[in-house]
């Protein structure tokens with residue numbers, strides 16, 4: 001268990017304010033990544049759908065084609081902005097998510113792109129669990145009207161730090177993903193997300209803290225800033241939680257960058273004090289990480 005994280009580092013979550021102008025959103029995101037890197041962050045996270053407003057009506061208009069990789073700048077300006085700013089700042093960049101279009105199958109996905117400090121694409125994650133909910137009088141949302149679901153669990157081995165799990169927003173409600181990643185030795189799980197003003201107050205912090213507590217790992221959830229003029233009111237409250245389920249940092253609703261020191265010794269300390277990690281009874285119930293799990297194709301870093 002010791003040494004899941006190779007060395008401590010500063011994590012930044014950018015609670016970005018995005019609007020209808022994609023080029024402006026990309027330029028703004030770039031400037032915020034540079035700001036976070038100047039403040040000492042070596043891993044930086046953007047929110048879900050950072051290049052557009054969030055909503056089913058926007059997915060086709062803002063979608064980009066990222067395969068074959070690398071895509072042309074025309075096909076995916078977001079891919080190129082993320083790659084170049086990761087290289088410029090020499091940081092690991094979890095590029096929130098963007099709507100992805102696959103012309104061959106005419107499918108759209110909600111896809112996260114992760115770049116390393118050289119600007120190389122390290123991994124992608126397509127949202128596995130689509131946000132289809134209906135809370136009468138409060139919120140109805142059906143991503144599956146437009147999007148197709150991803151079909152892979154994403155764990156990324158970052159050469160400088162170790163493994164992180166990655167999933168998108170509604171995926172957080174399915175604890176299996178974080179549990180699989182933790183059992184495969186991830187030290188942190190990252191969720192770019194965009195909860196709303198109904199489900200956010202109910203469950204955002206609870207989900208983040210539950211995933212951290214269940215697995216005794218760090219959890220980061222990065223939201224867009226709230227825009228009351230937009231059709232979808234993001235909750236905000238980007239946060240980082242430690243392996244003891246304590247909130248290390250939390251934004252309010254407005255645009256902000258929040259930072260947290262990620263130190264692996266907290267994982268060991270937590271697991272030593274409350275040793276659930278070694279007390280599991282796989283003679284009584286199955287280990288979700290050893291069943292039939294579909295992982296990302298690690299050789300290409302791109303989902304097939």
Ligand SMILES: NC(=O)CCC(=O)C(=O)O
Pocket residue numbers: 048130131168169170171173193194195196199200203
């Ligand atoms: N973008 C999303 O997946 C939203 C998920 C959400 O709000 C939730 O309550 O879950």
